[in-house]
Amino acid sequence: KQEVTQIPAALSVPEGENLVLNCSFTDSAIYNLQWFRQDPGKGLTSLLLIQSSQREQTSGRLNASLDKSSGRSTLYIAASQPGDSATYLCAVYNNDMRFGAGTRLTVKP
């Protein structure tokens, strides 16, 4: 069974910093990897989807990379803002979709 791990579990940074969130998975035979954001008490919002054949995807200040062979993905957030404060989750698709436990990000003004 696919195991997904996210490090760190929590992160607090001052506004304006660039930061990296990490996701690792045990089974490299994936179709894709998807990063989500979840605000407290809310549902999950899709941020980026990386297909297994891709190395990275970018959306605005977000950049996600994928190294399938080593079972790792990173989410890079540039010039962080207080509005980025949320829990970030990565999900890995084999035939089903498995999630990591998330990284709780706090960006302080």
Place this chain on the structure above:
Amino acid sequence: DAGVIQSPRHEVTEMGQEVTLRCKPISGHNSLFWYRQTMMRGLELLIYFNNNVPIDDSGMPEDRFSAKMPNASFSTLKIQPSEPRDSAVYFCASSLNTGGTEAFFGQGTRLTVV
């Protein structure tokens, strides 16, 4: 499209009662997933369907849990009888197929069993 729609948004019920959660996936999506989220265990995959057929229900915690997808536009997750430890947020998600297309989540149903 209005996205994945779940109902009810909140449900409070007494232990022993039957609870039914509902999900309408995005039109045209062939894959549907049910998850449970708790502080202790995070997001757990309960079951997923492809073309209305249950593919893997190994995440369903007990026989008290059952899920159906009678057609492409509707799915239910039923708990009978409910117990306080079933209290959680239940999410439904859909994607075009299980081949790894983007998944979209509903807003969830917050279930409280007292």
